[in-house]
Amino acid sequence: MTKHTARLRVRRGTADEPQPRYEEFALPFEPGTTVLDALIAIRRQQDPSLAIRYSCINANVCKECLIAIDGVIDYACTTRLRDDKVMTLEPLPGKPLLRDLVTEIRPPRERLK
Numbered sequence: 165m166t167k168h169t170a171r172l173r174v175r176r177g178t179a180d181e182p183q184p185r186y187e188e189f190a191l192p193f194e195p196g197t198t199v200l201d202a203l204i205a206i207r208r209q210q211d212p213s214l215a216i217r218y219s220c221i222n223a224n225v226c227k228e229c230l231i232a233i234d235g236v237i238d239y240a241c242t243t244r245l246r247d248d249k250v251m252t253l254e255p256l257p258g259k260p261l262l263r264d265l266v267t268e269i270r271p272p273r274e275r276l277k
């Protein structure tokens with residue numbers, strides 16, 4: 165039986181919203197579970213509208229899961245959940261925000277017009 169509960173405070177919405185909006189999710193986890201595992205579980209079990217980006221899941225290869233975790237840029241797929249505090253998840257700073265944790269990361273010349 166799981167004795168750990170993660171509390172994730174996640175930035176929601178788009179850049180059009182005047183004030184940043186956060187939503188808190190709680191979910192049980194086993195030691196070793198990553199932030200990306202938790203975000204995928206939240207999408208499956210609590211809120212399918214949560215926007216996240218990833219490809220390789222846990223190989224630290226695609227670099228698409230980069231987000232700000234407690235203010236530090238890190239990979240969601242390699243950062244482990246903690247149960248001793250609320251973890252704040254935000255999109256990459258300095259990149260155009262698309263929605264929730266997803267920012268525009270493609271080089272400008274590769275974007276569709």
Ligand code: FES
Binds near residue numbers: 219221228229230
């Ligand atoms: S999901 Fe590919 S580096 Fe994290």
